Amino acid sequence: MRDERIRKWAGLLTEYSLGVREGDQVLISGSVLAGPILKEVYAAVLDRGAYPIPQVTLPGMQEVFFRHARDRHYEKIAPAVRGLYERADAYVNILAPENTRALASVDPKKQQAISLRDKPIREMILEKDRWILTLFPTNALAQESDMSLEDYEEFVFEAMALNEDDPVEFWRRKEEAQAGLVRRLERADEIRITAPGTDLTLSVKGRKFVNSAGRHNMPCGEVFTGPVEDSANGHIFYNIPSAVQGREVSGVRLRFENGRVVEASAEKGQEYLEAMLDADEGARYLGELGIGTNYGIRRPTRNILFDEKIGGTVHLAVGQSYEVTGGKNSSSVHWDMICDLRGGGELYADGELIQKDGKFVGYDL
Numbered sequence: 001m002r003d004e005r006i007r008k009w010a011g012l013l014t015e016y017s018l019g020v021r022e023g024d025q026v027l028i029s030g031s032v033l034a035g036p037i038l039k040e041v042y043a044a045v046l047d048r049g050a051y052p053i054p055q056v057t058l059p060g061m062q063e064v065f066f067r068h069a070r071d072r073h074y075e076k077i078a079p080a081v082r083g084l085y086e087r088a089d090a091y092v093n094i095l096a097p098e099n100t101r102a103l104a105s106v107d108p109k110k111q112q113a114i115s116l117r118d119k120p121i122r123e124m125i126l127e128k129d130r131w132i133l134t135l136f137p138t139n140a141l142a143q144e145s146d147m148s149l150e151d152y153e154e155f156v157f158e159a160m161a162l163n164e165d166d167p168v169e170f171w172r173r174k175e176e177a178q179a180g181l182v183r184r185l186e187r188a189d190e191i192r193i194t195a196p197g198t199d200l201t202l203s204v205k206g207r208k209f210v211n212s213a214g215r216h217n218m219p220c221g222e223v224f225t226g227p228v229e230d231s232a233n234g235h236i237f238y239n240i241p242s243a244v245q246g247r248e249v250s251g252v253r254l255r256f257e258n259g260r261v262v263e264a265s266a267e268k269g270q271e272y273l274e275a276m277l278d279a280d281e282g283a284r285y286l287g288e289l290g291i292g293t294n295y296g297i298r299r300p301t302r303n304i305l306f307d308e309k310i311g312g313t314v315h316l317a318v319g320q321s322y323e324v325t326g327g328k329n330s331s332s333v334h335w336d337m338i339c340d341l342r343g344g345g346e347l348y349a350d351g352e353l354i355q356k357d358g359k360f361v362g363y364d365l
Contacts (some may be wrong), residue, residue, distance in 0.1 A: 003153075009218075010040035012160070014048060015214055016168045017110075017132040017341030018090045025087060029055040030094030034136035041092055053088065059098035066106045079122060085121050094139075099145045100298045101223040103246030108275040111245050116332040126322070134160075134218040134302040135305050144243060145301035155328040159219035159297045159306055172219060175213035178293060179364050181354075182209045182223050189347035191227075191289065193314055195345030197237030197253065200316075202289065203228040207326045223295025226327020227286045227316075229258035233330040236316065238337040243302040247272050249342070252337055255317075260284050261318065277318065281329030288317035290336065291347070291355075293365045304336050311365065312358020 014020045026045045030038050038056065047051040065073070085091075103111065125131050135141070135156070142152035157163055161170040176290040185191075189205040207225045214220040233256055241250035251267025261284040266273045277283050295311035308315040321327025341347060342358030353361050 002164045003157075005157050006025045006036050006040050008162055008167055009037060009160065012162075012167045012214070013041060013132050013134065013218060014044040016171055017218060018130055020045055020048045020050045020090060024048075024050035024089040025053060026090045026092065027053045027057040027084065027088040028092045028094075028166075029057075030092075031059060031098070033055050033059060033098060033138050034094045034096035037094055037134075037136050040137070041094075047196040048130065053084070055084075056226060057305070060102070062210050063102050063314060066103065066110060069110075072216075074117060075112065077117060078216060078245050082121070085124060089128070091125055091128075091132070091223055093131070093133045095133070100140050100243055100302075101246050107268040108245070108248065108272055109229075112275070112279050112332060114292055119332055126324075132216055133216060133305065135303070141301070141303065144303065147301075150293040151239075154216070155301075156219075159294065159309075161219075161296065162238040171220070175211055177363075177365055178211045178213055178221075178223055181197070181291075181293075181360070181365065182211045184354070184363075185209045185223065185225070185291075187347055189210055190350055191346070192348040192351075193236065193339065193341075194348075195239075195339060195341050196343070197236070197239070198234060198235065198345070199305050200234035200256065201235045201253070202233070202286065203231035204289065208324065210263075210322070217305060217309070219294060219297065219306060221297075221311065222292050224290035224322075224325070226321035226325035226329065227289050228259075229285050229321075229327075229329050232256040232259045232286050236339055239340050240307055240310075240313065241268075241302055242304055242337060244304070244335065245272075248302065249273060258287075259286065276333050276335055279319075279333050280331050282329050283319050283333040285318065285329045285331075287315055287319045287321040287327060287329045287331065287334055288315070288325075288336065290315040293360075295365070300338070300340075305336075307338055310338070310340070312345075312355070313338050313340050314347065315339070 164170040238252040249269030255263035292313040294309040317336040319331035321329040347355040
């Protein structure tokens with residue numbers, strides 16, 4: 001794919017998202033299938049006087065790992081790998097799968113063991129707070145989204161505002177626009193979500209809402225927090241399917257009592273749902289409430305990086321909280337699932353209507 005927008009994309013990631021400075025060591029991870037954006041990011045890092053450290057993988061390497069790994073590989077991060085992440089100043093991770101179902105037959109317990117093993121690395125990256133996750137369009141992702149590759153590329157560019165003359169300025173304005181919503185939500189004690197199959201209340205008293213506008217995800221467009229851990233009561237129907245770890249999970253219904261999932265079912269992926277909820281004690285509690293604000297993403301694509309940002313949706317993740325929000329839940333799981341409010345849903349803060357049928361009330365987002 002040759003497109004001037006890829007150069008703009010690399011500039012957006014290095015200038016706006018990471019603020020790459022002279023002398024920085026920037027770890028650039030991604031599949032060889034993301035070659036065009038990998039090369040542009042590599043060049044942009046060099047242009048800013050920093051040191052790019054490319055970590056490029058081949059398609060199929062994950063499958064090779066799960067076929068050949070021994071117990072020790074699930075228990076310990078290689079010291080050289082740990083050292084690489086410890087010494088880097090900033091991180092770019094570019095997703096570009098060849099096959100979105102490649103890990104569908106892998107034992108969920110093995111996948112969970114890897115997540116637990118890598119938790120210290122994730123926590124270190126979050127603490128440094130200079131990281132960005134993005135996605136390069138591939139045939140597999142286009143097929144997953146029921147689009148041609150050309151249509152999917154245009155979808156990706158639109159979601160990231162790369163059709164704008166100045167994407168950096170677009171995301172700066174987005175951040176300013178979301179600030180008012182954040183201020184209102186941080187005054188709230190209770191959030192209520194209603195929709196077909198959903199009536200859930202939870203407390204956000206004393207919690208910080210994060211204004212997420214392209215600093216850590218691209219595409220972006222959401223505000224999120226960590227709910228008070230024992231506060232969720234009621235039920236929710238996640239009506240947008242998700243593809244996670246090579247599996248499609250859809251039609252998920254959860255019932256909460258005093259913060260804990262006490263009933264769970266899925267129309268598809270029941271076994272995986274149960275495995276994740278039983279991973280550890282924290283996996284049955286909410287770690288995140290997110291509110292999507294990106295109206296450039298108009299349809300779900302079975303990819304959480306995009307789908308959780310859809311304007312007019314909320315996502316509630318079971319598992320690990322983000323410390324920056326004041327959340328205290330600890331888990332090796334962090335699984336975002338999405339509830340679409342555009343077809344009859346409402347969102348309230350202390351009884352005040354904030355959103356109806358996917359449209360914000362009093363906020364121009």
